[in-house]
Amino acid sequence: MKRRDWLLLFAAYKGAPDGLDPIRFQKGLFLFAQRTHVPERSKYTFKPYVYGPMSAGIYHDLDRLVDEGLVERVAVPGKHWSRYRPSGITFREGKRIIKQAEDEKLLDAARELFQIKQDVANVGFKELLERVYSEYPEFAVNSIFRKSA
Amino acid sequence: MTLIAALRCRDGLILGSDSQETRGAKGHRLARSTQKVYEPRPGFLLAWAGPQDVAQAFVLRLLRAKDISPGADRLEIKDRLHAILAELREDSSIEQRSDHIELLLAWWSRPEGKPVALHLFSGGAAEWVANWAFGGMELGVESATFASGALRYIDPAALALEQAKVVALKVLRDTIDTTVEGIGGPVQMGVVQRSGVRLLEKADMRGLYDTVDLWESQCAELLIGATIPPPASGNPDRGMRPPG
Numbered sequence: 537m538k539r540r541d542w543l544l545l546f547a548a549y550k551g552a553p554d555g556l557d558p559i560r561f562q563k564g565l566f567l568f569a570q571r572t573h574v575p576e577r578s579k580y581t582f583k584p585y586v587y588g589p590m591s592a593g594i595y596h597d598l599d600r601l602v603d604e605g606l607v608e609r610v611a612v613p614g615k616h617w618s619r620y621r622p623s624g625i626t627f628r629e630g631k632r633i634i635k636q637a638e639d640e641k642l643l644d645a646a647r648e649l650f651q652i653k654q655d656v657a658n659v660g661f662k663e664l665l666e667r668v669y670s671e672y673p674e675f676a677v678n679s680i681f682r683k684s685a
Numbered sequence: 686m687t688l689i690a691a692l693r694c695r696d697g698l699i700l701g702s703d704s705q706e707t708r709g710a711k712g713h714r715l716a717r718s719t720q721k722v723y724e725p726r727p728g729f730l731l732a733w734a735g736p737q738d739v740a741q742a743f744v745l746r747l748l749r750a751k752d753i754s755p756g757a758d759r760l761e762i763k764d765r766l767h768a769i770l771a772e773l774r775e776d777s778s779i780e781q782r783s784d785h786i787e788l789l790l791a792w793w794s795r796p797e798g799k800p801v802a803l804h805l806f807s808g809g810a811a812e813w814v815a816n817w818a819f820g821g822m823e824l825g826v827e828s829a830t831f832a833s834g835a836l837r838y839i840d841p842a843a844l845a846l847e848q849a850k851v852v853a854l855k856v857l858r859d860t861i862d863t864t865v866e867g868i869g870g871p872v873q874m875g876v877v878q879r880s881g882v883r884l885l886e887k888a889d890m891r892g893l894y895d896t897v898d899l900w901e902s903q904c905a906e907l908l909i910g911a912t913i914p915p916p917a918s919g920n921p922d923r924g925m926r927p928p929g
Contacts, residue, residue, distance in 0.1 A: 545925075548924060548925045549924050549925055550924030550925060550926055551915065551916055551922070551924060553916075553922040553923070553924065554915060554918045556915060558895050559895060560915070585892060586847050586851065586892070586893075587892075587899050592888050595888065595891055595892075615898050616858065616894050616897070616898055617894065627923065627924075631925070634928065638928070643928065643929070646927045647927045647929070649927075650926065654916075657915045657916050658914055658915075658916055660912065661902045661903050661906060662903050662906055665903075680847050680848045680851060681899075681900070
């Protein structure tokens with residue numbers, strides 16, 4: 537499976553009917569890369585950025601998914617970022633990806649990704665950053681946001 | 686019309702601008718994207734506001750000038766820049782030479798071991814940048830001054846460069862968002878630090894935009910009930926579940 541398949545599956549899962557912001561995509565796919573044993577080529581590469589782990593590849597692939605009509609970009613009032621929301625095509629692709637995960641014996645990773653989405657969608661940004669920073673402090677070294685003691 | 690800005694922080698300096706160039710009379714203006722922050726010669730960053738042909742003529746002369754380097758005394762550099770501006774005013778081949786132009790020029794002063802920035806006006810005046818400086822369209826400068834004033838609880842001199850980039854972006858984009866006409870488009874930024882000068886690429890800017898949104902979102906979270914987590918939406922959730 538390609539890394540963008542996991543990105544698309546993350547978008548397709550339950551947990552955020554209005555879509556998710558780019559920060560939650562970044563943190564979700566980061567946790568997935570850290571916690572699961574999928575092949576390295578199926579994971580995004582992250583660097584410690586000013587808001588913690590960041591992968592430029594996720595930004596790039598989200599743009600591609602929007603261009604290809606596989607997810608919808610929805611403007612958020614008062615924000616410069618958009619949310620990325622699943623559509624009917626996202627769910628159809630999601631089913632194909634689940635089937636592929638089954639064929640490649642990666643269903644445990646697919647279940648873990650679902651759990652990660654529930655976790656990152658259900659918390660505020662401050663708590664989300666705190667969790668990631670405390671679990672992976674090496675990715676918080678360039679953060680400009682204060683960490684709780 | 687343009688908005689340009691400089692911000693000095695603990696370990697560097699940032700130049701920024703909007704990216705929209707407008708032409709024509711009020712109500713009939715055409716806008717297009719243009720580069721307003723760039724590296725006119727090694728070790729220097731420039732942001733311009735005013736007629737583009739005058740800015741280009743300034744850059745060409747700066748590029749050709751000898752013995753202007755970040756290793757020179759800053760007062761000597763200032764004199765050389767003034768001389769270039771004086772030449773421009775006398776050059777009859779530049780149609781808009783008499784129009785008002787403002788320039789922000791920044792570099793890492795090697796003799797002083799710190800970043801410096803000069804705010805130059807076409808009339809001949811010049812000011813060294815202490816913390817914030819704004820130039821360009823009057824209404825934009827007023828809005829930017831207000832936006833930076835709203836962050837007066839943050840001391841720029843205490844900020845690291847990475848933090849200052851976020852603060853500078855917030856002020857510039859808040860100004861662009863609230864100023865009706867004349868300035869607009871994505872923010873452009875470049876930085877001066879000990880290692881040299883660098884223009885921020887689109888990918889860098891995207892990450893910074895998200896960082897400012899994240900900062901604002903965390904501020905909103907401090908107020909009870911000001912934010913709603915994604916699953917709490919009133920819309921039906923048609924999302925998938927994994928098997929088993």
